Amino acid sequence: TQLLEQSPQFLSIQEGENLTVYCNSSSVFSSLQWYRQEPGEGPVLLVTVVTGGEVKKLKRLTFQFGDARKDSSLHITAAQPGDTGLYLCAGGRGVQGAQKLVFGQGTRLTINP
Amino acid sequence: DAGVIQSPRHEVTEMGQEVTLRCKPISGHDYLFWYRQTMMRGLELLIYFNNNVPIDDSGMPEDRFSAKMPNASFSTLKIQPSEPRDSAVYFCASRLFDGNTEAFFGQGTRLTVV
Numbered sequence: 001t002q003l004l005e006q007s008p009q010f011l012s013i014q015e016g017e018n019l020t021v022y023c024n025s026s027s028v029f030s031s032l033q034w035y036r037q038e039p040g041e042g043p044v045l046l047v048t049v050v051t052g053g054e055v056k057k058l059k060r061l062t063f064q065f066g067d068a069r070k071d072s073s074l075h076i077t078a079a080q081p082g083d084t085g086l087y088l089c090a091g092g093r094g095v096q097g098a099q100k101l102v103f104g105q106g107t108r109l110t111i112n113p
Numbered sequence: 114d115a116g117v118i119q120s121p122r123h124e125v126t127e128m129g130q131e132v133t134l135r136c137k138p139i140s141g142h143d144y145l146f147w148y149r150q151t152m153m154r155g156l157e158l159l160i161y162f163n164n165n166v167p168i169d170d171s172g173m174p175e176d177r178f179s180a181k182m183p184n185a186s187f188s189t190l191k192i193q194p195s196e197p198r199d200s201a202v203y204f205c206a207s208r209l210f211d212g213n214t215e216a217f218f219g220q221g222t223r224l225t226v227v
Contacts, residue, residue, distance in 0.1 A: 042218025105155035
């Protein structure tokens with residue numbers, strides 16, 4: 001059973017379009033992180049959200065943490081081919097907060113020129 | 114710092130053989146994680162350590178899997194005996210004590226068991 005469900009699992013769109021990917025759970029997390037993974041490499045952190053309702057922007061990427069800290073979304077504006085990759089959300093849980101880091105299955109994004 | 118270093122990058126072994134994967138975390142990081150990634154199951158947490166002590170090994174699939182961290186700069190993940198279904202990319206990651214900090218990943222070990 002996946003603790004974090006990501007949707008869609010695959011997404012292929014044209015350059016210039018907007019998109020949103022989702023990360024949902026029935027559990028509350030101390031924090032939510034988004035990572036991007038390129039082929040042959042490990043995931044690399046994009047952002048961390050900690051407060052319910054928090055919104056963070058990273059250039060054309062907008063991240064939101066749900067009010068109840070159970071879900072998150074990633075919105076990309078005017079997608080570019082360089083945005084292609086595997087996007088993973090990760091939730092922190094543990095006795096002292098966010099020690100245990102579990103990942104969703106990922107959204108494989110392809111941006112076509 | 115060179116980042117998290119994993120070895121080997123690729124490993125091909127025959128079913129039944131012992132396999133040992135190695136990881137050197139970033140110096141000063143308190144937490145070390147072992148993950149397994151497959152297309153079907155995504156990135157699964159196998160086990161994680163805090164200050165060299167195993168905290169949660171509930172993700173270790175079977176007794177065939179074992180992990181150790183004899184000191185702050187080295188960890189191993191061993192599979193004995195290996196099976197074809199163990200074929201996957203195994204990642205090691207480390208992070209600082211503060212749970213909201215970035216987990217830094219190694220480049221992974223691609224294991225193929227034939």
